[in-house]
Amino acid sequence: MKLFYAPGTCSIGIHVLMEEIGKPYEAVKLDMRAGDTQKPPFTDINPKGKVPTLQRDDGDVITEYPVIAQYLAKSNPSAGLMPKDEKAELTAASATDYCVGRSICRASAACSVPPTLPPTRPIRMQ
Numbered sequence: 001m002k003l004f005y006a007p008g009t010c011s012i013g014i015h016v017l018m019e020e021i022g023k024p025y026e027a028v029k030l031d032m033r034a035g036d037t038q039k040p041p042f043t044d045i046n047p048k049g050k051v052p053t054l055q056r057d058d059g060d061v062i063t064e065y066p067v068i069a070q071y072l073a074k075s076n077p078s079a080g081l082m083p084k085d086e087k088a089e090l091t092a093a094s095a096t097d098y099c100v101g102r103s104i105c106r107a108s109a110a111c112s113v114p115p116t117l118p119p120t121r122p123i124r125m126q
């Protein structure tokens with residue numbers, strides 16, 4: 001698998017999960033300040049231009065932090081990333097979503113995005 005990440009962003013959380021799982025993977029570093037997330041070749045893989053992005057060995061691409069986290073937890077049950085109890089699983093999923101949406105991304109945007117970042121470009125989804 002390939003994990004596309006950028007230092008100083010929320011993608012660090014998925015990086016941690018990959019290390020917890022302990023299977024080999026390729027980490028592809030992007031420089032957000034240099035605009036790597038908003039141009040090819042990365043936008044050919046994730047047209048939304050966001051990290052974390054996970055590309056599976058079969059080529060399928062998974063985006064959105066909570067979805068990647070859920071995929072990793074379900075496909076690696078022995079890593080114990082998610083509680084087995086349904087109520088606890090919902091609590092963990094809620095906490096993950098909250099942290100990504102309200103804290104991590106907001107903080108990293110404030111710290112990392114230069115004020116001169118070009119305007120958002122249109123996204124073409126397939």
Ligand SMILES: N[C@@H](CCC(=O)N[C@@H](CS)C(=O)NCC(=O)O)C(=O)O
Pocket residue numbers: 009010011032037038049050051052063064065066100104105108109
């Ligand atoms: N909803 C997305 C948010 C991901 C996101 O906003 N990532 C930021 C870093 S925390 C990013 O890739 N920014 C790059 C850019 O906007 O060019 C998710 O859950 O993965």
